[in-house]
Amino acid sequence: MKRAVRSHRSGGFTYDFRRHLSFDRMDVGRYHHRAGHRFPAVIRTGISITINLENVQMLGNTFGRMFRVTACGESYGGGLGIIIDGMPAGMKITKGDIQPDLERRRPGQSEVDSPRKEKDQVEIFAGIGQDGHTTGAPLGLIIYNVDTMPQHIQEYRDYRWVMRPGHAELTHYVKYGEYADWCGAGRASGRETACRVAAGAVAKAILAREDIEVIGYVKQIYDAKCPEMTFEEVKAGLEENPNPLNCPHKETADKMMARALKAKADGDTLGGIVEFIARGVPAGLGEPVFDKMEATMAAGLMSIPAVKAVEWGAGFGFASMKGSESNDIMYYDEEGQVRFRTNHGGGFLGGISCGDDLVGRVCVKATSTLSIDQDTINVKEHKNTVLSPITRRDPTICGRIVPVVEAMVAICIVDHLMMARGFEAVQRLDKEYTI
Numbered sequence: 014m015k016r017a018v019r020s021h022r023s024g025g026f027t028y029d030f031r032r033h034l035s036f037d038r039m040d041v042g043r044y045h046h047r048a049g050h051r052f053p054a055v056i057r058t059g060i061s062i063t064i065n066l067e068n069v070q071m072l073g074n075t076f077g078r079m080f081r082v083t084a085c086g087e088s089y090g091g092g093l094g095i096i097i098d099g100m101p102a103g104m105k106i107t108k109g110d111i112q113p114d115l116e117r118r119r120p121g122q123s124e125v126d127s128p129r130k131e132k133d134q135v136e137i138f139a140g141i142g143q144d145g146h147t148t149g150a151p152l153g154l155i156i157y158n159v160d161t162m163p164q165h166i167q168e169y170r171d172y173r174w175v176m177r178p179g180h181a182e183l184t185h186y187v188k189y190g191e192y193a194d195w196c197g198a199g200r201a202s203g204r205e206t207a208c209r210v211a212a213g214a215v216a217k218a219i220l221a222r223e224d225i226e227v228i229g230y231v232k233q234i235y236d237a238k239c240p241e242m243t244f245e246e247v248k249a250g251l252e253e254n255p256n257p258l259n260c261p262h263k264e265t266a267d268k269m270m271a272r273a274l275k276a277k278a279d280g281d282t283l284g285g286i287v288e289f290i291a292r293g294v295p296a297g298l299g300e301p302v303f304d305k306m307e308a309t310m311a312a313g314l315m316s317i318p319a320v321k322a323v324e325w326g327a328g329f330g331f332a333s334m335k336g337s338e339s340n341d342i343m344y345y346d347e348e349g350q351v352r353f354r355t356n357h358g359g360g361f362l363g364g365i366s367c368g369d370d371l372v373g374r375v376c377v378k379a380t381s382t383l384s385i386d387q388d389t390i391n392v393k394e395h396k397n398t399v400l401s402p403i404t405r406r407d408p409t410i411c412g413r414i415v416p417v418v419e420a421m422v423a424i425c426i427v428d429h430l431m432m433a434r435g436f437e438a439v440q441r442l443d444k445e446y447t448i
């Protein structure tokens with residue numbers, strides 16, 4: 014339960030999270046660690062936070078209502094674990110269905126991603142019966158971390174109290190105090206997204222049986238922008254011109270690579286836009302109010318580290334369109350099927366799929382870890398300081414994030430298929446009993 018309490022000084026705010034955090038009072042520049050579980054961590058922004066560590070926990074490691082993906086694992090821990098609940102029985106799922114997508118996300122493969130050499134080999138350890146089919150039991154997957162070298166751990170240890178600007182160390186410290194995982198950003202590392210990709214590959218295998226396909230590609234990095242491309246052009250472009258930035262337009266891909274290499278040479282990083290298209294999604298998926306598919310999918314996409322915005326169809330472009338321009342006009346085709354002349358709505362009406370392609374975009378911020386000095390704070394010493402380049406990083410994560418985006422879209426579609434069909438099954442039962 015969250016309860017607002019009186020602000021101690023002007024400009025400040027205080028919340029009492031009762032069982033979680035209490036922001037007690039404004040205070041600047043003091044820190045002390047008391048024996049026992051309670052200690053105040055005073056941040057230079059001027060917020061004094063009392064954390065009851067007995068009650069602080071990390072929630073929210075499961076995504077989905079019926080097709081439920083639970084993930085665990087830290088950047089420099091032993092590995093990553095994934096449990097998928099809601100697996101249909103009778104499917105042949107092998108490592109071969111999952112590994113190709115993990116290869117697309119894996120670091121250490123090009124000049125524009127992190128040099129960390131993770132093999133990302135997935136093992137399926139649960140949910141498959143003796144005959145090689147899913148049994149309907151939870152599917153259990155594991156990916157071991159292999160490149161967690163002592164020198165990198167030492168680098169993180171040396172800078173343990175120095176907060177990386179743009180990264181999640183400060184907020185994790187606010188929540189977990191000195192128990193926060195300071196090594197490689199722990200759960201806030203992009204490493205956790207391997208779990209999403211593994212689960213997404215399983216979701217894609219389910220979607221393939223329904224003739225639903227999800228593709229993503231990098232549409233923009235910094236000032237290098239792809240022209241408008243159809244689903245077919247994107248697919249063909251990615252097949253004909255495979256590149257680490259996952260851009261289907263050769264000329265733009267070359268320009269993106271030049272920009273990324275220049276940023277790398279400057280010690281800097283770049284962000285961009287990833288577009289995704291889901292083809293074959295039947296009309297009627299999504300629940301009318303809080304569980305609109307547009308909304309739950311946006312939540313899944315926004316949960317990806319470094320994603321700062323999501324838009325559907327014309328998205329923010331709606332702001333400068335008249336209704337006569339933005340409405341997607343319907344018509345019956347020769348076969349009597351409902352079609353749309355345009356897809357400004359991104360495949361949704363009222364948050365429910367309308368049978369057209371689902372089309373959306375996420376905005377990816379530039380990687381926060383730089384190879385240039387950055388001003389920041391040391392929370393142990395309560396001093397302003399400078400963070401020097403310490404660690405491995407991606408000059409741009411745009412290319413690697415594509416399979417992560419596809420994964421969240423695929424997981425969400427499977428979840429909504431199950432919600433919609435489960436509902437229909439119950440409805441049929443009701444009819445049987447009332448006739």
Ligand SMILES: Cc1cc2nc3c(=O)[nH]c(=O)nc-3n(C[C@H](O)[C@H](O)[C@H](O)COP(=O)(O)O)c2cc1C
Nearest residue numbers: 180181201202203318319380381382406407410413
């Ligand atoms: C695949 C992937 C790789 C990432 N690699 C890095 C990295 O090397 N360095 C970095 O600072 N951030 C990296 N990030 C982004 C951070 O995890 C993210 O910025 C951080 O958790 C803070 O969250 P926020 O940007 O959503 O606020 C990566 C993200 C993804 C999805």
